[in-house]
Amino acid sequence: MTKRLALVAANWKMNGTLKTIRPLVQEVIGGLKDDCHADIAICPPSIYLQELQTLLTGSRIGLGAQNASHLEAGAYTGEISVNMLKDYNCQYVIVGHSERREFYHETDDRVAEKFIRVSAAGMIPILCIGEQLSERESGETDTVIARQLDAVINMAGIDGFKDAVIAYEPVWAIGTGKTATPQQAQEVHAFIRLQLARHDDEVADKTRILYGGSVKPSNAADLFSMADIDGGLIGGASLVAADFLNICLAAG
């Protein structure tokens, strides 16, 4: 089995202003310990990508976006293309976050189109998948996860996952303070890896699968110690420098 390097990505969502993000980033850069070997990334609101690009210069923290258009360019008011994100040296783009699926009606197919667009532009998609509470309670978790994953595999091919990251984010755990137990998360992560392995063992072995949903300094180490959990996608706790730093440290 390949030893996968952990990735911890901050998803700031629609939070922060210039006034608050500057000290936050400076504190994170300043506090990042040499013995933290995980890959680290920050995904700010797109309007702050340029600011972050400047702030992160000379640090080892990567830059990511929270969303991108599935289209190349044109008359699509308010949208941001992958080429625009490339202009700011984005390395990662989150696609299919449950908030995009739920509030902006992104379908499995739309998410797959975005995934392909991001990869084709040479960036790493962080594909978010996860079940709702009602789906978990009715025993449909695996079905939902397989459906969300298959939509992308069918469109992008398994080779599309060679440079991709998956984030398992149970919707009921996002921003609720309710974290999946390490065992609950591990079970789904192993299932995701198995789904990839049905197509390609090597891709399954190498793909980083992050956990997201109320990761905090107090639960990060236990989650990250599970065999198939390769880091985290961090919302609320990434807005507090000390918390984010402790989570990064827990990732190895």
Ligand code: PGA
């Ligand atoms: P949370 O968000 O850490 O605030 O639960 C995670 C996410 O939505 O990526």
